Amino acid sequence: MSFDGLFTRAMTRELSAALQGGRVNKIHQPYKNEVILIIRAKGKNHKLLLSAHPSYARVQLTEESYENPKEPPLFCKMMRKHLEGAILESIDQAGLDRLIIFHFRGKNEIGDTAYKQLYVEIMGRHSNVILADQQKGTIIDSIKHISAAVNSYRTILPGYDYVYPPAQDKADPLEAGKEDVLRQLDFNSGRLDRQLVAAFSGFSPLIAKEIICKSGLANRETVPDAFVEEMKPIRQHHYTPTLIENEHKSAFYFKDLQHVAGERKTFHSLSELLDRFYVGKADRDRVKQQANDIERLLKNEKEKNETKLIKLARTLEEAEHADRFQLYGELLTAHLYAAKKGMKEIEVVNYYDEAGGTVTIPLDPQKTPSENAQKLFSKYQKAKNALLAVSEQINSTKEEIAYIDHLLQQIESASPKDIEEIREELIDEGYMKAKASGKKKPANHKPALETYEASDGTLIFVGKNNKQNDYLTNKFARRDEIWLHTKDIPGSHVVIRSEAPTEETIAEAANLAAYFSKAKSSSSVPVDFTKVRHVKKPGGAKPGFVIYDNQQTVYVTPDEDLVLKMKKP
Secondary structure (H helix, E strand, O other): OOOOHHHHHHHHHHHHHHHOOOEEEEEEEEEOOEEEEEEEEOOEEEEEEEEOOOOOOEEEEOOOOOOOOOOOOHHHHHHHHHHOOOEEEEEEEOOOOOEEEEEEEEEOOOOOEEEEEEEEEOOHHHOEEEEEEOOOOEEEEEOOOEOOOOOOOOOEOOOOEOOOOOOOOOEOOOOOOHHHHHHHOOOOOOOHHHHHHHHEOOOOHHHHHHHHHHOOOOOOOHHHHHHHHHHHHHHOOOOOOEEEEOOOOEEEEOOOOOOOOOEEEEOOOHHHHHHHHHOOHHHHHHHHHHOHHHHHHHHHHHHHHHHHHHHHHHHHHHHOOHHHHHHHHHHHHHOHHHOOOOOOEEEEEOOOOOOOOEEEEEOOOOOOHHHHHHHHHHHHHHHHHHHHHHHHHHHHHHHHHHHHHHHHHHHHOOOHHHHHHHHHHHHHOOOOOOOOOOOOOOOOOOOOOEEEEOOOOOEEEEOOOHHHHHHHHHHHOOOOOEEEEEOOOOEOOEEEOOOOOOHHHHHHHHHHHHHOEOOOOOOOEEEEEEEHHHEEOOOOOOOOOOEEOOOEEEEEOOOHHHHHHHEOO
């Protein structure tokens, strides 16, 4: 739990320094559980993100871009009614709880001064954003409604009094001395980190484990010393926002954590840290929900095609024995006099065998010798015809599987807006039926491409799905610009807006191609690049499929930090 009470305290201070006295210009609710307030303060616009997401709840300033719905949700409309144009007078934290309170001063419908409070409760799946009337103490609206049937202690509905979450009556760690720490711990019970979390307000397992780690051999002398030393910089608001990444998971905190292993990155602010940590995480969660039916459909299609491929391989194997059926037919015809109806097999001399060997021919006892011969010749002709047909079917089935794999890879790196274009493609290709209420985009609609900037300022464009790839390569790109794609690996089309880019720019564009491919987690990924004029889309090919020549290959290891640094808003 990185966003604990102490982290909330640090964030409250950061937000106060940036936003206090600012005016609310705009309010958006891009997603069900997240609100963005555009606040003009200290000569610039700030994007304040308030998230009640069950897994990614947080409060921060953000530089990320969000796509807003055409019709704002009801909570967003209510927020606009009461807070647009209001002044943010102060930001407080409730004790050391994960609860931040924003105090606003604005005007009501008749022009009188009105005071509103916005409570942001960061409590996992119980997180909420609640707008209240300060003078009445009543709830105006909330991003999540909680009825009395769900929570009898706190009803979160319009018109009800705002009630604070139950107090935990824990000790304040910032005021605690060594003796206070000793009073809270039982050194005979073990799990001292859990005891610290249970005893002190604002504590999470992260900070508790850090204290125990720094105490070395944990005892009555070392733990209180480590505790007090750990609280000193926190009390004075000295922070070094740090992201720690290892192969298992990532952790973030307002300070470095010695007990967590991994590669460390420090940031100028907590908000910058959170942007980096959460980049794509909430989007991935939304994409997973949006694309659940698409992913299920594609996996079923892939499974069907893989089963079909096995059957076709078996048919091909049988077809490759066509000459045997011809031999049996000819030998049985030559020995019709020796065969009788009712026989299950007959052994005859193989005239084609120089050694004069014999062959046992299986027969259908229900048929006459002549009918058995005709059946063998028929199987020969059928197998002979099947060789070509089955080979073609195997190739088309393999292409189908490759196409599905490509779509599944695109879902992995898609943003919510990309999913809709993938859905449109599947409808166009006949995999899905269009919803009756679905509004089709105009034929001349241009897909939005993601834009990146190389170190020297050269623009680089990336297609995140087949519609974008087709548009980027076949319409948007100029003939002598440079086109890139991972070699023999499903991935995005990438175009450098330059006819003669530097080696560094090619390497940076190749990094994008590798990052937005199935080899995202691999090292030394081969990426081909060539001029757009050498890239062709074969007639009748699936969306996004091209062939190319005159290519060169570079090898890169995908670097997420570089990708984020290059991305343009």
